[in-house]
Amino acid sequence: MKVLVSDPLSEQGLTILQQHFTVDVNTGLSEEELVEKISEYDALVIRSGTQVTRRVIEAADRMKIIGRAGVGVDNVDVEGATEKGIIVINAPEGNMLSAAEHTIAMMMSLARNIPQANESLKSKKWERKKFMGVEVNGKTLGVIGLGRIGAEVAKRAQGLEMKVLAYDPFVSEERAKEMGVTMRSVQEIAKEADFVTVHTPLTKETRNIIDAEEFDLMKNSTRIINCARGGIINEEALADALNNNKIAGAAVDVFVNEPPFDSPLLDCEKLIVTPHLGASTKEAQVNVAVSVAEEIVSVLTGGNAKNAINIPSVKPELMTMLAPYIQLAETMSNACAQLLGKNYEKIEISYNGDIAEKDTRPVTVAAVKGMLEVALGSAVNYVNATSLAKSRQVEVVERKSDTTEEFSSTIKVEVTMGDEKAAIAGTIIGGKGKIINVNGEHVDMIPSGYLIVAKHINKPNVIGPCCMVLGKNNINISGMQVGRAEIGGTTIMALNVDSEVPEPILKEMRAVEGIIDAKLIKL
Secondary structure: OEEEEOOOOOHHHHHHHHOOOEEEEOOOOOHHHHHHHHHHOOEEEEOOOOOEOHHHHHHOOOOOEEEEOOOOOOOEOHHHHHHOOOEEEOOOOOOHHHHHHHHHHHHHHHHHOHHHHHHHHHOOOOOOHHHOOOOOOOOEEEEEOOOHHHHHHHHHHHHOOOEEEEEOOOOOHHHHHHHOOEEOOHHHHHHHOOEEEEOOOOOOOOOOOEOHHHHHHOOOOOEEEEOOOOOOEOHHHHHHHHHOOOOOEEEEOOOOOOOOOOOHHHHOOOEEEOOOOOOOOHHHHHHHHHHHHHHHHHHHOOOOOOOEOOOOOOOHHHHHHHHHHHHHHHHHHHHHHHHHOOOOOEEEEEEEEHHHHOOOHHHHHHHHHHHHHHHHHHHOOOOOHHHHHHHOOOEEEEEEEOOOOOOOEEEEEEEEEOOEEEEEEEEEEOOEEEEEEEOOEEEEEOOOOEEEEEEEEOOOOOHHHHHHHHHHOOOOEEEEEEOOOOOOOEEEEEEEEOOOOOHHHHHHHHOOOOEEEEEEEEO
């Protein structure tokens, strides 16, 4: 078998591959050159430089696996690879410790003004009083996002004898106690913390999670760190907070646009910056290379992939039958998680009819992945979804029945937290997914685009004013489903809309008399 390495890779990773396969290292290939060569290879190893487009994938007749020596896979057409049966893997844990250590380094640099003092002394100045610092001992660190990296940062902060507050709606109080951290809201962290660091994926929910409102709550001695993703902290609001002395300083390793030469942050005197160095250690580069190389060896010699981004290899005939159910289950569970909008303790997947006679394990995994993606973003995949659910103490239940009322096969996904739950059912018609029930109300909709689910009282003058809020804000309604209930009873209205609906507009909808709640779901 032959492996193509098209981006620089550490010698340790290359050695592992060379012990098993013929390895060609050919970096800097254009799309045209890659298309010409790719049919010769069984595996492709890349970093961020190579663009694995659909055209490249279509030419990859022998390809079984694409390995990304790093975390992000934005440069791979994952959908195209899945359709062709090519496994796509990454190395999500290889840079975990490097990113955590860089966060601590940035925090200490902030506390002691190290970069500024270094620059001053090298300019032949002796300004000891100007660079008076603070101790971190006894201070409070707010960690927003308790995933792998956030948890490692919290552990190291405790070693520095800091008190750790944390926000993560998908981590239980029991798990937080095991980690020795105290759970708080983002706003409470903004008020109480001396240092704040963010470690969430960049999603719709986490974009600008620290904005002008949060900066207004902070003490003027607070210091901010972002070594996660550009966009989690609003850059304009951060620049304003720094320039107007609302906070004492910030350290930023990631930006919305990179290189960030147009960012207002670069003009801020109280800012420490690094050029996306969180994973830039010799150890991290070796770790990701070794991880990807070992997985490629495993897959090409008949084993499993531990960090598959897409669906691991299954028999073609089974994939043909399960593929639409996999997509439907993932979409429905993701929608349930968005509806619930908090920590989950249980996910139940029910199969009814013909589908119940099949091996539905890949569908169940897809449902778990869809639920966890709301919290973890790209950190969850089809291989690690079940173990991540277990580590977060989320119970996964699978139920089967060979009977169904109206359709030959149906799937129902129910996500639960305490007394609250969200449930969506669907079926496959003509090879396409369809949602047939939302929280007990019968609907008939295609699971794509944006959906507003509005819980309301069944009475006159509710639906019209609610829809008028969207109309006056130039948001088009492309479909509507209204549940039935007795007059004065509670039901739901599901509105398909053509564009994303900002939170202020949803808030305006909730203000309509009779509307109990309104949530936007991206299907």
